[in-house]
Amino acid sequence: MSKPKVAFYWCASCGGCEEAVVDLAEQVLDVVGAVDIVFWPVALDFKVADVEALADGEIAASFINGAVRTSEQREIVELLRRKSKAVVAFGACAWLGGIPGLANLRTREEILAEVYRDLPSVADGAMPREEVEVPEGRLHLPRFDEDVRTLDQVIPVDYYLPGCPPPVALIAQAVTALVEGRLPEPGTVLAPDVALCSECPRRATKPEDLKLERFVRPQEIVADPETCLLAQGLLCLGPATRAGCGAPCVAANMPCTGCMGPTGRVRDQGAKALSAIASLIAPSDPEGVAKVAEQILDPVGTFYRYSLPASLLHRRVGTDGGRPAEPSEPVAAAGGGEPR
Amino acid sequence: MAEELTARAPSLNGGPRIGVYVCHCGLNIAGTVDVQAVVEFARTLPNVTVAREYRFMCSDPGQELIEQDLREGLVNRVVVASCSPLMHEATFRRATAEGGTSPYLFQMASIRELVSWVTADPEDATEKAKAHVAAAVRRVALHEYLEPREAPVHPDVLVVGGGIAGIHAALTLADAGKHVYLVERESTIGGHMAMFDKTFPTLDCAACILTPKMSAVRAHPNITLWTYSDVVEVSGYTGDFTVRVRHRPRYVREDLCTGCLACIDACVHKQGKVPDEFNLGLSKRKPVYIPFPQATPPVVVVDPESCIWFKTGKCPQTCVEACERDAFDFTQTETFDEVKVGAIILATGFRTFDPRRIPEYGYGRYPNVYTSLEVERLLNAAGPTAGEIVLRDGSRPTAIGIIHCVGSRDVRFHAYCSRVCCMYSLKLAHMLRERTGAEIYNFYIDIRAPGKGYEEFYDKILREGVHLIRGRVAEVTDEAATPEEEGHLVIRAEDTLLGMARRIPVDMVVLAVGLEPQPDTEDVRRLFNISCGGEGFFTERHPKLAPVSTFTDGVFLAGACQGPKDIPDTVAQAGAAAAEALAMIDRGAVALEANTAHIDEERCSGCKTCVGLCPFSAITFDEERQKARVNEVVCKGCGICVAACPSGAAQQHLFTDEQILAEIEGVLAYV
Ligand SMILES: Cc1cc2nc3c(=O)[nH]c(=O)nc-3n(C[C@H](O)[C@H](O)[C@H](O)COP(=O)(O)OP(=O)(O)OC[C@H]3O[C@@H](n4cnc5c(N)ncnc54)[C@H](O)[C@@H]3O)c2cc1C
Ligand code: SF4
Ligand code: SF4
């Protein structure tokens, strides 16, 4: 029997997900041995035409990382969709939009103006064009879309591998399942459906009646290495984030930032995290609440760090076209704060 | 009459078959909303098999429509588009249950309160009504089949506060065979009424009508009377409360003291030493004392603050010697009792307004300015002056001014009317005149005399020659403007009937202080998990339809803790509270909320976010399994934990995300 064919592709991403595949270390060799890689731009020299030449559904699985922002990305993922039995959204960006998804706090025009015109390092201020005439002929650049979309906002997706990047163990499990043909029901997120607190070594120290008097950032305190970080005032998103990572951030005394995404019943990770944490704020009078809430300097970047495009909000809306609201806006002005 | 039924939309056997019933509510709805159009529209909605209209859905024939359609199998889910859940959700749930299914397979579309009463344009209103119906139809299709649940009720009752309200409620319940724990924080029951000499409007002697009831409480086999005690902890829920009561030491054993008072005579202090609280400081008492002769229980109290033995350890203890019963026990400490009760009646009463807050009336500055409550004591035959009106300076007044509405009807203090001050001021006018022959001047804003026999009482006082001056008093001063005013207090007021400013010299001023919430209302409110209105009095569940209930099932209100009221109203309310408690106990079971929360163990990460949030302490954390758990008997369905659970592990019946989103989509999809 021939080996199952697989493809890897990256869209709007940082490359960390590719790195994660390589991080499989010796296991990567097993993977390479067990499957037939038909497309992997970052590592192997296949062309799009090679994929086009395959029969529809011939690829057993395509692992696609990154969010979708350009016409080129759309074309390729649509092509891979056609050629694949299963599409796996690989990593936080493909599943939820990820860090690149925070670009949805700006309009396309704002981004282009900033990058190609306003930055101090820009000299001529030429705006990119999708078509350029050169002596050799007409050149095309992909179109920069209006907003960042998750993979499943563009094509149907079968499985999701969460994480920024996905934990090696989960990748290995997924690939093994694929090779052995034991794939779960389509739509499944390939990680435990329970939040991180469940596997956090600090859980026992988390109080039952936590009341938060203040929020601090990791650089402002030396966190106790044993006690629940949230209880120390650090914005740990562990309670609102899927387990399966083994809590490496918490082990490094850093709060969970939520990259593993929400659990199965949660539609909007940021909203859920926000409502959970807001309900723990100690004061109950509006001024007292505002005082504590103000200490969350970047509400959108904190609660929606990996999931803005997938959320009910999806992007900042408004016709102002101008700058986003001042960063000092209180939490309530979700969609306001500036990531930094 | 009802529309003919129309079967449409092929629905799966066993799948949702929804009946939509649109109510006219007379012209309340039909006057604005085109009911016929809403019915036609409902027929086009998925899963709707029957759509009807009716003039009054809440009437018997209206409900019968629902029951019949259910019984005939035409529908298995019900939407009524009518008033509001507060009005009639219970009615239509009952009808749904009568039709032989779960009462929770029902959803209301509020097209009166949310539509016809607020949207004037008929076309807009009709469209809006359709959107509400569409939302309810989408939602009810997802409702689960839930069984109504019940929990048994413990038959004993706790009454907190032994004023006339608590006394009356306790006796009513005890006479009906229920066991009552009556907890009073003072050393005697009786409350404010025990301080009065006579009561309006009948001028019957307060003690004569009150003390027999006080003795009856003490003698009643069904009443456990705990004075000098307070409730420190309440847990549990309607029908099954656990209450912890603290008993403060009186240093005299209640089971031995007979109230002979020999010890008081024998105390080394020959005269009273400290201000007597019951007489509001108008007399002095000894360190061993009893508030008043008919105090119930008739047991003396030792006050360690002033007792020489407690202060210095050196006292011949002549009191102990004098006691033939050996009742003294200076080693007593606080003790506690824990009891279970099914219902709780709060009857914690009021306190009077502190007139020092109005410095221009001179209370605390001029010795001859009194509060009404002090005058009640002066008039009382068992009071500091044995009923004679002798002023602080030893003189007897020949002219007395009574100022109404002190602290009441005054936006600076209490905007509300204290309801009893006009009447007790007239009572005091009558009694002071009778006892002293003095000229009496009552300064009032309006006379409020709306009770039975009250206007007649007012007439009677008028005819007795009391001067009634209409106007708010500006000031009480001792600065004389004329030689005649010299040595008197002068009341300056505008007489709004004569349209002139007046100065009336008097020897005594009585301030008709208003009624306000007890100072510890907030603590009590928290302890019993009820709410207070803006003024701080406990809030009843509904001002008209549930005046003695609270938002916490099983906790009832009686007397002035719910708002200022006179004795007749207090007693009536106490009777009502007792009846409500009785009804609950005799039913034997209480219905439990269906919209409770529950936690999916597999999805619970043990993050504990929810545990401390539940206002009803319904959530516990299972340390062994590291999971949170909701006690669905205690859960009130407030939804706080559901909103907060960052895992979506906490879910709520009748408020699942799917149901809520379906409802929202119903509105939006229609629009
Ligand atoms: C000056 C004056 C004259 C009045 N004259 C008349 C009159 O002539 N006729 C008339 O009809 N009405 C009169 N009233 C009104 C009358 O006083 C009230 O209607 C009546 O006292 C209300 O009874 P109650 O039991 O609700 O409250 P209260 O009499 O205030 O009794 C409350 C009891 O609860 C106890 N208590 C409070 N908190 C706690 C707690 N946390 N734990 C345990 N125990 C607690 C208190 O010690 C007290 O014994 C007069 C009022 C005033 C101020
Ligand atoms: S909140 Fe963070 S640190 Fe605390 S138990 Fe959960 S994951 Fe661990
Ligand atoms: S719904 Fe409200 S009452 Fe019920 S368990 Fe949750 S927080 Fe408590």
Ligand code: SF4
């Ligand atoms: S908030 Fe949710 S996940 Fe956390 S303990 Fe409660 S039920 Fe479990």
